[in-house]
Amino acid sequence: MNKKPETGHIEPYTHPAAGWGALKQVAINLVRERVAGGNYKTLLKQNQPDGFDCPGCAWPDREHASTFEFCENGVKAVAAEATSKRVTPAFFAAHTVTELLEQSDYELEQHGRLTDPMVYDAASDKYQAIEWDQAFALMARHLQALPSPDAATFYTSGRTGNEAAFLFQLFVRMYGTNNFPDCSNMCHEPTSRGLPGTVGIGKGTVTLEDFEHADTLLIFGQNPATNHPRMMGELRDCARRGATIVSINPLRERGLERFTSPAHALEMLTGSTTHIASLFIQPKLAGDFALIKAMAKRLVERDDEALAAGQAGLLDREFIERHTSGYPAFEADLRAESWDVLLQESGVPREQIEQLTDIYIKGRNVISTWGMGLTQHKGALKTIQMLSNLMMMRGQIGRKGAGLCPVRGHSNVQGDRTMGIEEKPTKAFLDRLQKVFNFEPPREHGLDTVDSIQAMLDGRVKVFIGMGGNFAMATPDTALTFEALRQCALTVHVATKLNRSHLVLGKEALILPTLGRTEIDLQNGVPQGVTVEDSMSMVHLSFGMNKPASDKLLSETAIVAKLAHATLGSGKVDWLALGADYAAIRELIEKVFDDFHDFNARVAHPGGFHLRVASREREWRTASGRAQFVPHAVDLDTPIHRARALHGERLMVLMTARSHDQYNTTIYGLDDRYRGVFGLRRVVFINQDDLAMLGLRNGEYVDLVSVWDDNVTRRAERFLLVEYDIPRGCLGAYFPETNGLVPLHSTADGAGTPTSKSIPVLLERSAQADT
Numbered sequence: 228m229n230k231k232p233e234t235g236h237i238e239p240y241t242h243p244a245a246g247w248g249a250l251k252q253v254a255i256n257l258v259r260e261r262v263a264g265g266n267y268k269t270l271l272k273q274n275q276p277d278g279f280d281c282p283g284c285a286w287p288d289r290e291h292a293s294t295f296e297f298c299e300n301g302v303k304a305v306a307a308e309a310t311s312k313r314v315t316p317a318f319f320a321a322h323t324v325t326e327l328l329e330q331s332d333y334e335l336e337q338h339g340r341l342t343d344p345m346v347y348d349a350a351s352d353k354y355q356a357i358e359w360d361q362a363f364a365l366m367a368r369h370l371q372a373l374p375s376p377d378a379a380t381f382y383t384s385g386r387t388g389n390e391a392a393f394l395f396q397l398f399v400r401m402y403g404t405n406n407f408p409d410c411s412n413m414c415h416e417p418t419s420r421g422l423p424g425t426v427g428i429g430k431g432t433v434t435l436e437d438f439e440h441a442d443t444l445l446i447f448g449q450n451p452a453t454n455h456p457r458m459m460g461e462l463r464d465c466a467r468r469g470a471t472i473v474s475i476n477p478l479r480e481r482g483l484e485r486f487t488s489p490a491h492a493l494e495m496l497t498g499s500t501t502h503i504a505s506l507f508i509q510p511k512l513a514g515d516f517a518l519i520k521a522m523a524k525r526l527v528e529r530d531d532e533a534l535a536a537g538q539a540g541l542l543d544r545e546f547i548e549r550h551t552s553g554y555p556a557f558e559a560d561l562r563a564e565s566w567d568v569l570l571q572e573s574g575v576p577r578e579q580i581e582q583l584t585d586i587y588i589k590g591r592n593v594i595s596t597w598g599m600g601l602t603q604h605k606g607a608l609k610t611i612q613m614l615s616n617l618m619m620m621r622g623q624i625g626r627k628g629a630g631l632c633p634v635r636g637h638s639n640v641q642g643d644r645t646m647g648i649e650e651k652p653t654k655a656f657l658d659r660l661q662k663v664f665n666f667e668p669p670r671e672h673g674l675d676t677v678d679s680i681q682a683m684l685d686g687r688v689k690v691f692i693g694m695g696g697n698f699a700m701a702t703p704d705t706a707l708t709f710e711a712l713r714q715c716a717l718t719v720h721v722a723t724k725l726n727r728s729h730l731v732l733g734k735e736a737l738i739l740p741t742l743g744r745t746e747i748d749l750q751n752g753v754p755q756g757v758t759v760e761d762s763m764s765m766v767h768l769s770f771g772m773n774k775p776a777s778d779k780l781l782s783e784t785a786i787v788a789k790l791a792h793a794t795l796g797s798g799k800v801d802w803l804a805l806g807a808d809y810a811a812i813r814e815l816i817e818k819v820f821d822d823f824h825d826f827n828a829r830v831a832h833p834g835g836f837h838l839r840v841a842s843r844e845r846e847w848r849t850a851s852g853r854a855q856f857v858p859h860a861v862d863l864d865t866p867i868h869r870a871r872a873l874h875g876e877r878l879m880v881l882m883t884a885r886s887h888d889q890y891n892t893t894i895y896g897l898d899d900r901y902r903g904v905f906g907l908r909r910v911v912f913i914n915q916d917d918l919a920m921l922g923l924r925n926g927e928y929v930d931l932v933s934v935w936d937d938n939v940t941r942r943a944e945r946f947l948l949v950e951y952d953i954p955r956g957c958l959g960a961y962f963p964e965t966n967g968l969v970p971l972h973s974t975a976d977g978a979g980t981p982t983s984k985s986i987p988v989l990l991e992r993s994a995q996a997d998t
Contacts, residue, residue: 233908252299328727341722341725344739366790377673379690379692393819394791409640421977448515453482486500512984521580542620543621557856594628608976704967784809877920887902910948914955930946
């Protein structure tokens, strides 16, 4: 990979989030991507009822959309699709794969849109053009030759629409396996696995309307201004209405301090800003569980105090008695928990816990939101369940203006899971597939992302097919992941732009170019719309409006249909007919999922429709039929504890994070302006007291060395130390540059998500001279 020294600088950012800085970046990105002026109008259709859904984040659209329903990072995503730059067969003829591997992720992104299906030629070390029919025949031969369907694994990115996802899972299950690694495995899997154990379904319980009625918002492990910028509009409105907003995150992020809305002309012209969070709580990494449990413990104590004083209790006993099970055991566990342990493990002073608990108690309508700051830890699943416990104690689930709000990262990552992109499908779902399509689906659970990598390493999986994404760079333990992919007989990537995964090859390899969300999808001369599900379970249609980047592009749905036809034939399912008529796919979806009844008619309404979430209506789909309190102990024997016992205070805990100029693994630029980083990516944020303790200096270069018990050396070289407001013992750095430090099997208990927010590391002075 590219190891050229970076040139850039650190400069504190004193402006509010968004504002004129965001508009400047919008202009820069449109010019950088050479977007034709005629395509600028695309932005006015972004997140509109008659337009297309943003290919970036999964934040929901407003019911009554304004003209400007896009954000800075949404523009970057659209500009990346609407770029006039092209990666043609001539480009590949001029570059070997070995040469391209030396380029940075940013450089690869900047080459532009893929135009033709390509096949790797080992003799020349170059990709060459291939006809679509030949590509499908090559894939079919590999799949048909495998000793078992389980020797193939089928990855899905979150941007895949519902129709393609449904067809993909149907094809793969008819082929004979449940090997469905997907991006959920790497981000919100603890949410998907944790919430069913408490409230019965792995989705949030709020809608966008609930933000209009909330008086308190607790934002855990989330940086909305970068990762879900349109959420800032809701937070702005809540703050101006007088709601109390608390940021609970190791990093104090600028977007939750001050925000100027580009959608409000008066704010832009007058330079006025809105102060968002009134309190910042900074737990140490992996400390959220202990913090939330401390809040629950203090709530019980405060309830005792109120009752002893002859006042009304602070618990919602009616809700607890009518709707829940397991509260006595949960309360007993809280009373027995040590305050010393909770304070030590959370890293939050007692007075701040008192302040935070008081805010929660005073809140009549409380929404708790969270991102990957809660989910990418060893104890992530129990953290989600502890947050559910806390919210149930005061009946803050299943009523207007209150509830649980996991904020998913990628557009339609939740919809893909709804459609059956799931390595652990339920019996009820498989039974319905069997009934509707008259075949026996595989019943054994399949491989998730980490399991797929291990299976490739072991030689158990020989074919990898990726529906979008950048698997090689999104996954943990980069060196091992590269080795795993290179052991495959065939690797296939469906993509819009070139990325590093396309250069980490199996013995044979294909790149299949696809339409972007913004592009017109014509099938037999008829424009097709795809549906997506946002973070709050709204399902709506998305129609592209730009001319496709190449006449050789196929939609994801068409690619799946043609692959299924080539592999299985069309005896049971007329794949090609479905690939040419997405409404027909939706008719099949409604036969499999009761909640999608009258799918085509309901989704035709502006804004689409809301999928019923049982827990929102206080229907609890748990074994007991009630919401379940689940006690959990504080784990004092984690890899971090063991590493600290060996290395003392020199042991640091690293979190990976996005810069403001990236989306997932896609690098749009080299700035992270809200954190004051310009032209750099190999930086590590560190507390000034830790610098002194380690004998290091701000601006010095260090290597990060992962600490794990498998005798494998994992090192990320030459990172610039940047003094930052972060708790002692904690570090922050960008992914994918630091993904190689995450051991493959360091995953969340019960969920399998890589622990990318709690990596034990040591810092060593870089052997390379400073420049």
